[in-house]
Amino acid sequence: MKSFTSLKLLLSSVVILFTLQACGGEEMSENSEDDTPIIPVEVSSVSRGNISAYYSNTATLEAEQEATVVSKVRGIIEEIYVEEGDMVQAGQVIAKIEDDQYQIEADRAKATLDRLYNDYQRNKELFDRELIAAETFQNSQFEYESQKATYDLAQLNLEYTSVRSPISGVISRRHVKAGNMIGTDQPMYRVTDFTPLQAILHIPEHEMSKIRNNQRAELRVDALPNEMFIGHVERISPVVDSETGTFKVTIYVDETKDMLRPGMFGRVKIVYDTRENTRMIPKSAVISEDLAQSVYVIKDSLAFKKEIQTGYTNGSNVEVINGLDDGEMVVTIGQGSLQDSSKVSVIESL
Structure with missing residues (x-):
């Protein structure tokens, strides 16, 4: 009887053990499902x-108006009135060439002109009174008019000794110094107008349908990476270059903030649509x-x-x-x- 009781207890223990193992396995299985990585x-x-769509390209800034000032007469530079960086107005005298010789030539031409004018007036009176031949009167008239042209030219050369700026802008380069001997048509200054500055783009022909006049343009330059400048499309060439397959677009920079200069390299974006x-x-x-x-x-x-x-x-x-x-x-x-x-x-x- 005791043996049967002991056997019964042993079997119960085994059943309990297997039950506990089974429960532990289920818990492990549930835990494994929860181990998915986060x-x-x-x-x-x-x-x-x-948001906008845009065409982007690179360009070098240029001044739309720029002029090279050249000497119109030969002579020694007497005075230099402006330096690089100075603002000048159109017609302002910026240099002076010695004018002694041109003044003498103008005075001599004027004296000859006065003498021929008197001869012309006297012959005109005689011709009106039919006291001289028509040929004599006409010769005096031609001589007077020819000398008047000579005098006007002498006066013009005298005026050219005062070198003037042809446009308003900034002196961007000076080529000469006081005391230099300068010849006719020799460069003396370069004058640049910074308003407006422009960027010339050569855009592929397949973009032509997107670009229109007055579209907004955004410009950034390498020298000022944190600044953005606003401009617009000013001109669009109506023809496509057959060699490059591009057409020319001119961008005007509307606001330079007095920071942009000709020659700066920049990146231009033309905004052609905004949603x-x-x-x-x-x-x-x-x-x-x-x-x-x-x-x-x-x-x-x-x-x-x-x-x-x-x-x-x-x-x-x-x-x-x-x-x-x-x-x-x-x-x-x-x-x-x-x-x-x-x-x-x-x-x-x-």
């Missing part, structure tokens, strides 16, 4: 705003695979992959035409570790 990601919400109040997401959220584009959308701490259709790209943002709703959260950093329905933990971006 992936940290950064997110951004779908927002609304304006207002459109959906946008950061460009870093978009995954491009073959011809398809998609994003990961966060919902209830899970990441779901959704295909989208994008439009314009501007800076760090991209337009979403369809596939997303306002306010949805998309993954911007961490997509490479995600699969559809992955568990995620949203972290704040620094």
Whole structure:
């Protein structure tokens, strides 16, 4: 009897042991299901705003009006009145050439002119009274008119000894010094008008339908990386260069902020279309695979992959035409570790 009781106790212990082991296995199985990794990601919400499409190219700034001042007479430079960087007005005297010789020539021409004028007047009176032949009168008239032209030329050369600026602007270069001997048509100064400055673009012909007069243009130059300057399309050439397949577009810079100078190298963007109040997401959220584009959308701490259709790209943002709703959260950093329905933990971006 005691043996049977002992056997019964032993069997009960074994059953209890197996039951406990089975329960422990179920708990381990449940724990293993909860061990799915949680992936940290950064997110951004779908927002609304304006986004533009633009054509971008590089160009060197130029002054639309620039003139080289040359000497119109030969002589020694007596005075230099302006230096590089000085502002000048159109017609302002900027240098003086010695004029002694030209003054003497003008005085001599004037004396001869006065004598011939008296002869002409006397012969005219005699001719009117029919006391001299017509040929004599006409010869005196021709001599007087010829000498008048000689006097006018002498006066003009005398005036040219005062060198004047042909345009208003800034002296951008001085080629001569006081005391130099200068010849006719020799460069003396270069005058540059900084208003307006322009950028010349040569744009591929397939972009011609997008470019119009007065379109907004944005300019950034390497020398001033933190500044943006606004301009507009001033002129569009109506012909395409058959050798390069491009057409010429002239951009005027409307506001130089007194910081831009001719010769600066810049990047120009012509804005040819703007969509207002459109959906946008950061460009870093978009995954491009073959011809398809998609994003990961966060919902209830899970990441779901959704295909989208994008439009314009501007800076760090991209337009979403369809596939997303306002306010949805998309993954911007961490997509490479995600699969559809992955568990995620949203972290704040620094």
